[in-house]
Amino acid sequence: MPPAAAEPLTPERILETTEEVLRRFGPTKATVVDVARALGVSHGSVYRHFPSKAALREAVTDRWLAKSVVRLDEIASAAGxxxxxxxxxxxxxxxxxxxxxxxxxxxxxATYTVLLAESSGVVDQHLNQLIDQLGRIIAEGVEAGSLSAPDVPAAARAVFDATGRFHDPQYAAEWLKPTITTEFEAVTALVIRGLRA
Known part of the structure; x- marks a missing residue:
């Protein structure tokens, strides 16, 4: 009986395995050879999909960030x-x-915090997507008369910056504080009051 066919090597499979390798070894010690070994392929096979270690790490970072953008876009795009x-x-x-x-x-x-510092293009794109979503919500409110913002892009950026403590990874240790939800609610209420028409 011939051996079972191996699972095909796809970019998605490489990215999933890279996450596991990063989790195990951390960003400074994980190598493309480690990823290839975990997949049971040569490192050249990984390089066929991702031309460098930097490209692979950027793709992993992009994949991780994209997961949160989908849910947020659903909220921003929801009718009613x-x-x-x-x-x-x-x-x-x-x-x-x-x-x-x-x-x-x-x-x-912790690994992604390191990768975010390296992947400025990916991070900038992610932040721009988030600010664009905020801008769409604010523009919708301005059009409906429920929000006021003479410069919607500037207002979107200001809201993002004002709430940074609740989404910027550098503040992650504070997110465990027992008072963090109350603090978040106070800042959010203040921001929304400031934008009301």
């Missing part, structure tokens, strides 16, 4: 509901996504 309610839901979803990433898998979160 007031813009202030959408804005509150969006900020809450962003905070919860970041807290879960930090709390559910602290080893991988």
């Amino acid at each position: 509901g007031s813009a202030p309610s959408k804005l509150e839901a969006w900020l809450e979803a962003l905070f919860e996504a970041k807290r879960h990433k930090a709390g559910d898998d602290p080893e991988l979160f």
Whole structure:
């Protein structure tokens, strides 16, 4: 009986395995050879999909960041509901996504904090997506008359910056404080009050 065919080597499979390798060895010690070994292939096979270690790490970072963008985009794009309610839901979803990433898998979160510092293009793109979503919510509120912002892009950036303590990974240690939810709610309420028409 011939041996069972091996699972095909796909970019998605490589990225999943890379996450495991990063979790096990950390970002400074994990190599493409480690990823290839975990997959049972040559490192040249990995390089066929990702031309360098940097490209592989950027793809892993992009994949990780994209997971939170999908849920947030659903909130920003949802029909119905007031813009202030959408804005509150969006900020809450962003905070919860970041807290879960930090709390559910602290080893991988620490790894991604290092990767985020290296992958400025990927991070910049991610941040621009988030700010664009905020801008869409604010613009919807301005059009409906429930929010006021003479410069929507500037308002979106200001909201993002004002709430940074609740989504920027450098504040992850604070997310464990027993008062963090109350503090988040106070800042969110203040931001939304400031934008109300």
